[in-house]
Amino acid sequence: MALDSDNVRVAVTGAVYVAPTGTAAPSYSDDALNVAFQDLGYVSSDGISESMDKSTTQIRSWQDGSLVREIISEGTYSVSLTFIETNEDVVNLYYGGTVTAGGSLDIDPRSSGGRKSFVIDVIDGTNIERTYIAAGEITSVGERTLASGEAIGYEVTITAYADASEVVATKLFSAFGSVEP
Numbered sequence: 352m353a354l355d356s357d358n359v360r361v362a363v364t365g366a367v368y369v370a371p372t373g374t375a376a377p378s379y380s381d382d383a384l385n386v387a388f389q390d391l392g393y394v395s396s397d398g399i400s401e402s403m404d405k406s407t408t409q410i411r412s413w414q415d416g417s418l419v420r421e422i423i424s425e426g427t428y429s430v431s432l433t434f435i436e437t438n439e440d441v442v443n444l445y446y447g448g449t450v451t452a453g454g455s456l457d458i459d460p461r462s463s464g465g466r467k468s469f470v471i472d473v474i475d476g477t478n479i480e481r482t483y484i485a486a487g488e489i490t491s492v493g494e495r496t497l498a499s500g501e502a503i504g505y506e507v508t509i510t511a512y513a514d515a516s517e518v519v520a521t522k523l524f525s526a527f528g529s530v531e532p
Contacts, residue, residue, distance in 0.1 A: 358526075360475045362398055367391045367432065368470040369440060372486050377470065380479040380523040388470055391444070392436025395504055399432040399471060401482075428519045429510045430471065430482070433493070435502040444489055445505040463488050469509055481523040486512040 368388040375385045406425035409418055434441045439450050447462035469484040493506025511519040 360478060360480070360526075362473045363475045365394075365399075365471065365473040367394060367399075367434075368472075369444065370468045370470075372466050372468050374468050376468075376483050376485060376521070377481060377523065380472075380481040380525040384470060388468075389440050391434055391441055392438050393434065395433040395435045395502070397433060399430055399473070402429050402431065403427070404429075427510060429490070429508050430484075431491075431506070431508045434505040434507070437503055437505075441505050445492055445495070445507060447489060463490060466512065477525065479523075479525040483521045483523065484509065484511045484519070485514055485521075488512065 368384060368390055370385065370387040370389065374387040377384060404427045405423050407421045408424045410420040410422065411417060412419050434445070442456065443449055444464060444467075446456055446458055447464035448456050448458065450456045466486045466488045469482075469487045471482040471484075473480040473482075487509040489507050490510040491508035493504075495503065495505065497503060513519050
């Protein structure tokens with residue numbers, strides 16, 4: 352394979368969306384999303400961190416104790432980011448609750464808000480990388496700092512859960528031919 356600088360991507364812009372689980376999934380990176388998906392607004396300039404944690408079990412031979420095989424025994428896919436736009440959907444996700452019609456929210460630090468579907472679009476010109484998480488949950492939140500001269504941030508980690516076929520997320524890439532004909 353030859354070197355090609357046209358294949359160097361930068362996460363120039365994008366968006367993060369949330370919808371109830373069971374909302375129709377996108378099939379292509381440039382599909383219009385189902386109207387149930389809500390844009391969550393601005394993300395901090397730190398961007399989005401994607402993590403795949405794997406645990407392994409080593410199998411060693413009896414004869415000399417050599418490593419003969421290593422099995423992936425556990426795996427977790429998650430994304431972490433900090434929202435900097437204060438809107439009702441972001442507040443609900445961060446606190447794991449629901450803002451009432453009167454504008455109040457009861458806080459229970461044990462609440463995650465339940466599973467939701469997420470779409471994360473990363474855009475570089477005409478190249479789109481879309482991540483679809485059918486069932487994700489906010490499993491961690493960071494400290495929320497309220498300071499003069501700084502945007503209020505809502506740091507969250509979204510952990511993806513496996514579906515019946517053991518898929519935790521789907522990537523759709525426009526650069527690899529997934530653009531709808």
